[in-house]
Amino acid sequence: RRRQHSASCRELAVRCPRLQLRSLSAVTSAVWLAAYGLFVLSENSMVLSAAIFITLIGLIIYLHFVKIDQESLLVIGSLGIQVTSSYASGKESTTFIEMGQVKDVVINEAIHMQKVIYYLCILLQDPGDPQRVSEVVPLFQSSKPRLDCLIEVYKSCQEILEQRKTAPQSS
Template structure:
């Protein structure tokens, strides 16, 4: 009886979510005031602060995490379990399926990138911060003396050529890719490249 109530509740929540989303869907091409418009490919770079030659801060948001998708998926699984009558046959298998779905959701929240920020200060260096959907943060600071250059590089994948911004590091030598989770397009990266070059290498910036 308890499983019947639980599965029915999950199914009804999913149905309500589908109806609510359809009633509140934006018309194509229209966006609410202040809404972040995500381009079709790659993230959009937003300037947070900019003091030419001294300081710059940028933010790129990842694709929004859709809790609606997970609710709809859960509702579909609940409907399937009802149809199969699994809740009447083996409680342990049903509990294992629900636990697996919960763990998958937690893993998605843990690794899903919400936004990436780049902070550049002429006398200190560069700080990269990644914020995940779960609220977890990961930061990397590179002192000014450890940086040699900034470049726009290209990488070949199985399906396309990806353009990305990278810091050239010294001691040890190597590249540190920027915005490596959100992948802004080249036309978004070029203004960032020029601004950061003026801060890190004012003598070579055009």
């Protein structure tokens, strides 16, 4: 999803894959079957109660701290880049990078498990040496969008970065 607020301000959002009911059911069933097996052996009903409690707490922790529903990037040419992750529970985590720290936005590639993976990165410039990169900040790590989506986000970011580079020269 792409929203242009102005010529130098764009918001780009990528949705993550939905929670798979099949995998959730499989994990829950495995925990409860193991608990039932222990209950049969020990004849203690606390084992079943503990299994239900652990499953519920695990699900709450997963939804609140692990499962990300959407990742968004707000690029404001005069200020910086805001990266937001929205979790399944509604919690949001936001990071802001000042535009003065941004050297470039690039699409990087890596080989993982005999597969080429593409990901978008923000290169932060070294304060001591502006020609060097001090840090690489990967974006959209949970959603893992396809290359065509990354290219669209990349082009959008580059348009704003180019405006920023040409603006001081024209004044």
